[in-house]
Amino acid sequence: MRLIVSAATLAIATAFLSCSGATAEDATARPGPAVTPAPPGGRARPNVLVWMIDDVGFAQLSSYGGLVSTPNIDRIARLGLRYTNYHTAPICSASRAAFLTGRNPHSVHVGGHATAARDLPGYDAKIPASDGTIAANLHQAGYATFALGKWDHLPSEESSPAGPFNHWPTGQGFDHFYGFLTADVDNWNPTLLRDLTAVAKPAEPAYHLSADLADQAIALIRSRDVKNPRRPFFLYWATGAAHAPHHAPREWIDRYRGRFDMGWDEAREIILKAQKAQGLVQRDAQLAPRPAGLPTWSSLSPQQRKLYARQMEVFAASLSYADAQFARILDALQASGELENTLIVITSDNGASAEGGPDGLYNEAEVTSGKTPGVADNMAFYDRWGGPETYPHYSYGWAVAGDTPYRYYKQTAHEGGTRVPLVIAWPRGIAARGELRNQFVYVDDLAPTILEATGVPLAATVNDVPQDPLEGQSITPSFAASGDPRGGRPQYVELYGNKGLWWQGWSIVTTHRFRTWDFHVSRTFDEPWELYDLVQDPGQGHDLAATYPDRVAEMGRMFEEQARLHHVYPQFNLSDTVADSILKARMDFERRGGQWHYAGPVGNIPQSLAPPINSRSFKMTARLAMSRGDSTGPIFAYGGQLGGIGFYLKDGKPELILNTLKGDPTAVVAHDALGAGTARIELDFIKGPTAMDGSAQYEVTIKADGRDLATQTVTYTMPFFFGISETFGVGVDEGSPVLAGYAAGTPFPGSISDVLFDFNLR
Numbered sequence: 001m002r003l004i005v006s007a008a009t010l011a012i013a014t015a016f017l018s019c020s021g022a023t024a025e026d027a028t029a030r031p032g033p034a035v036t037p038a039p040p041g042g043r044a045r046p047n048v049l050v051w052m053i054d055d056v057g058f059a060q061l062s063s064y065g066g067l068v069s070t071p072n073i074d075r076i077a078r079l080g081l082r083y084t085n086y087h088t089a090p091i092c093s094a095s096r097a098a099f100l101t102g103r104n105p106h107s108v109h110v111g112g113h114a115t116a117a118r119d120l121p122g123y124d125a126k127i128p129a130s131d132g133t134i135a136a137n138l139h140q141a142g143y144a145t146f147a148l149g150k151w152d153h154l155p156s157e158e159s160s161p162a163g164p165f166n167h168w169p170t171g172q173g174f175d176h177f178y179g180f181l182t183a184d185v186d187n188w189n190p191t192l193l194r195d196l197t198a199v200a201k202p203a204e205p206a207y208h209l210s211a212d213l214a215d216q217a218i219a220l221i222r223s224r225d226v227k228n229p230r231r232p233f234f235l236y237w238a239t240g241a242a243h244a245p246h247h248a249p250r251e252w253i254d255r256y257r258g259r260f261d262m263g264w265d266e267a268r269e270i271i272l273k274a275q276k277a278q279g280l281v282q283r284d285a286q287l288a289p290r291p292a293g294l295p296t297w298s299s300l301s302p303q304q305r306k307l308y309a310r311q312m313e314v315f316a317a318s319l320s321y322a323d324a325q326f327a328r329i330l331d332a333l334q335a336s337g338e339l340e341n342t343l344i345v346i347t348s349d350n351g352a353s354a355e356g357g358p359d360g361l362y363n364e365a366e367v368t369s370g371k372t373p374g375v376a377d378n379m380a381f382y383d384r385w386g387g388p389e390t391y392p393h394y395s396y397g398w399a400v401a402g403d404t405p406y407r408y409y410k411q412t413a414h415e416g417g418t419r420v421p422l423v424i425a426w427p428r429g430i431a432a433r434g435e436l437r438n439q440f441v442y443v444d445d446l447a448p449t450i451l452e453a454t455g456v457p458l459a460a461t462v463n464d465v466p467q468d469p470l471e472g473q474s475i476t477p478s479f480a481a482s483g484d485p486r487g488g489r490p491q492y493v494e495l496y497g498n499k500g501l502w503w504q505g506w507s508i509v510t511t512h513r514f515r516t517w518d519f520h521v522s523r524t525f526d527e528p529w530e531l532y533d534l535v536q537d538p539g540q541g542h543d544l545a546a547t548y549p550d551r552v553a554e555m556g557r558m559f560e561e562q563a564r565l566h567h568v569y570p571q572f573n574l575s576d577t578v579a580d581s582i583l584k585a586r587m588d589f590e591r592r593g594g595q596w597h598y599a600g601p602v603g604n605i606p607q608s609l610a611p612p613i614n615s616r617s618f619k620m621t622a623r624l625a626m627s628r629g630d631s632t633g634p635i636f637a638y639g640g641q642l643g644g645i646g647f648y649l650k651d652g653k654p655e656l657i658l659n660t661l662k663g664d665p666t667a668v669v670a671h672d673a674l675g676a677g678t679a680r681i682e683l684d685f686i687k688g689p690t691a692m693d694g695s696a697q698y699e700v701t702i703k704a705d706g707r708d709l710a711t712q713t714v715t716y717t718m719p720f721f722f723g724i725s726e727t728f729g730v731g732v733d734e735g736s737p738v739l740a741g742y743a744a745g746t747p748f749p750g751s752i753s754d755v756l757f758d759f760n761l762r
Contacts, residue, residue, distance in 0.1 A: 048234045055092070055243045055244075055410060073423060080424050081424045081437050082421070083421075085485050089443060089495065092113070094112060094495065095443050099347075101132070103472070109124050132463075136173025136459070137173070139175070143231070143454075147179065149240065161602060222332075246392050252320060263300075268401050282538075307379055341426075349420075351419070352416070367519070380662075410516065429453065439487055440487065441475055442491050447470065448472050449472075494571070496573055519575060531548060601747060604729065607722070615718075630652045635681065656700055658698075665740070668700045686700075695717040
């Protein structure tokens with residue numbers, strides 16, 4: 001018997017249908033796909049449920065020997081298989097594009113992170129229409145297709161309300177999308193989209209994004225009840241967890257209090273022992289060498305230990321809390337009788353992240369500041385770590401522990417950056433229970449595996465576009481038996497100069513950039529190949545390049561062949577993309593003549609398309625009309641409570657708010673309210689010279705209908721950027737609000753028109 005659909009669930013499902021932008025005319029012009037016949041054997045096609053976890057290393061889940069409790073992932077591991085030799089690209093955008101298309105990252109133009117896209121075939125972040133996704137193929141075969149959570153493998157300039165939308169989830173084969181188009185998001189105050197439209201988060205006092213994503217997933221699955229409850233679904237559940245910001249409810253953080261006081265060195269030893277006991281690594285496996293510069297836990301001061309342990313407690317809580325929300329989806333499927341015929345895939349997009357650097361970050365946006373926070377800066381947020389007043393990331397020592405026994409972490413081509421958990425279960429289709437699989441598997445193998453398991457052949461055309469062959473290989477034979485870790489095809493890997501190739505249980509790799517929190521590294525690409533026998537030396541502690549030069553040469557030739565085939569060249573440093581961004585911004589400025597004009601309210605504008613109010617002096621003018629004289633709402637807002645600029649009406653008075661990355665506000669408040677009626681509002685924001693500490697003085701003038709309402713000089717340190725997920729809006733402030741207490745997403749309380757930002761000041 002199916003569960004009774006609650007009123008809340010029906011409301012969410014109805015919202016999806018009503019906000020999708022579809023019309024009755026659309027429905028008659030484009031009828032939905034019919035369910036294709038079941039695969040051979042007469043069994044119904046399985047549902048497919050994917051949990052794409054973020055920045056979780058090989059050794060962080062409890063079913064992989066980790067110290068973070070994930071009982072519901074463990075539950076699925078007991079139902080099926082754990083893979084010990086699964087590899088991804090070293091960064092999220094590239095891995096997700098490869099996962100969804102079944103092709104190599106550079107082949108589908110996502111060789112790096114989409115925010116650092118360049119106008120090169122392997123890196124422009126524009127997945128070709130000839131490389132349709134799993135969702136597009138399954139949809140054509142009759143599946144309902146849903147994407148929830150993170151979607152960050154599209155060009156930044158395409159993520160605004162202006163589109164184009166062909167690289168959004170609904171343009172990539174998904175019926176519905178609910179989530180965010182950035183690398184991460186504030187879990188307490190997310191900037192959310194439903195299909196193509198920005199929406200406010202649900203008004204719940206205890207709101208957290210992970211729980212919201214579970215609510216939405218269950219509602220979408222149940223929405224099939226309206227017409228065809230037996231229609232199979234493909235659900236891509238891509239939580240923000242456990243990418244920074246590490247956010248978790250206080251009671252979940254308290255569960256881990258004191259659990260990591262032993263530090264990262266002892267944690268590595270404990271994890272390795274558990275991994276050996278579970279058969280995840282061989283009995284004689286050794287820990288990877290420590291990264292240069294990583295201090296031993298015993299050498300740290302008591303304050304450092306206290307801070308770093310707290311950081312790991314919060315990370316663990318965020319992952320465990322997400323696991324508990326995943327359980328709700330599983331329980332709903334079990335109650336409806338669908339869990340038995342659901343193919344479940346749980347994996348991470350890359351290894352654990354070291355982007356928090358040596359001391360961690362109370363606000364991830366500080367990574368781009370001239371002076372990143374030290375221990376004292378972070379300790380000021382100790383009691384708030386993981387709550388709404390922080391946007392935190394842990395110290396890189398925990399990333400090293402989280403990738404035990406492998407070397408390095410996310411963004412590197414070594415095993416710590418690329419070897420991650422993969423759990424697959426399908427109670428009706430896979431007989432094995434709780435077994436391990438040791439053969440080499442690459443991220444682009446999962447799309448062909450899902451298609452084969454569902455009995456859906458690769459479509460000849462998607463949206464009338466002929467399709468390229470898949471580059472991954474199905475691993476469905478592994479459902480029945482483990483394979484040889486020395487088998488498999490040669491496979492390249494590359495990211496911003498870190499490169500490598502796997503073949504026959506060996507790897508060649510370069511150490512080009514391992515301080516991944518440093519975005520300024522600029523080097524030539526002439527590092528020598530290192531050679532490791534991953535079967536005998538999984539921690540990559542013994543470089544055998546000098547011992548086996550012929551193998552190095554042979555594997556080096558393979559890398560060159562694949563690199564040229566898949567558009568890896570030209571290689572470049574991450575820092576090289578800054579010049580591209582500056583050039584694009586300059587061209588956009590010149591195209592607009594230094595003016596940004598908005599006829600009325602508009603929101604969800606990414607920083608790449610926002611007016612450069614954080615880097616130039618400007619004059620803003622707008623026409624307002626208010627029915628009341630005590631209204632509160634945004635005229636414009638950029639950023640949020642942890643770094644942002646907002647120009648508001650507050651109780652009828654114009655007010656400019658400048659928030660630092662620590663969340664400290666400075667306000668310039670008009671001495672009079674505007675009153676009801678119409679007004680022409682003006683804001684002058686004139687920057688003075690920058691001081692040695694990065695601060696500057698700003699001359700602020702507020703006028704209404706030519707009348708001075710405020711003139712003040714303020715000192716403010718302008719952030720280089722306000723945060724990965726923060727956006728710009730006119731008449732609306734989405735996500736984390738600049739004005740404390742303002743309900744994000746609430747529109748301006750009146751009309752706003754003829755808004756002009758003019759940067760042509762003399």
